[in-house]
Structure formats: structure tokens, C-alpha cells
Amino acid sequence: MTAAGETVVDEQTQGNAQTVGSAARIGAIRGEIDRIDAAVIELLSRRFKATDEVGQLKALAGFAPADPERERAQVEHLRQLAQSEGLDPAIAQGYHTFVAGLAKERHARIAQEQQKAR
């Protein structure tokens, strides 16, 4: 059983060349989406290793987890990059809000752990 609207070619739709073509193309695009997601996960792993190290150093030095000036510069740069790549700058900004928000939560946790270990 498949849910209504799922991307499958069944007995009812297999005679329709357009449906078959669409399903095949969607399958190929999904392969590309999966490869992109795998690359993004690898990059996110590298990014969070880097920001965790910054978090350790900030906690050691007694710096605050957040640096609003740095974030403003990052967002401006990312919005410009997005524009030149033909990507909606709001997506770049949303990405930054997501990763920097998590990085700051992790910085705060790292600082607490350093405090406890003292």
C-alpha cells in the first residue's frame, strides 16, 4: 500500500509516459539531493569541530559565547555570497541563525563544563 500522492508508478499510472518520466527524473534528482546532504553533513561536522574549539578557547579566556559584531559581518558576507550564487539571501541568513545559534548553545555548555572541572 502506498499513500495517495506518493512518488510511485503503480498499475494505474504506469501507462502514462509523463508520469513515468517525472518519477524517473525525481529519482535522479533525489540521488543528487542525497549526495548534497552527505556533503553538508561532512561540512557541518568540520564547522562544529571548529566552533567547539573556539568555544573552549573563549571559556578559557573568559570571553562571552556570543560575538554580535562577528555575526553581523558573517551575515553580510553570507548574504552577498548567496546573491552571487543565485540563492535567496534569506536562506543564507537562516542557515547562519541555525548554525551560530547551536554553536552558542554549545559554547555555553562548554563554559559550564570548564567551570565544573575547576
Ligand SMILES: O=C(O)C(=O)C[C@]1(C(=O)O)C=C[C@@H](O)C=C1
Ligand atoms: O567566531 C566566533 O566567535 C564564534 O564563536 C563562532 C560563531 C559561529 O558559529 O560562526 C558562533 C558564535 C559567535 O557569536 C560568532 C560566530
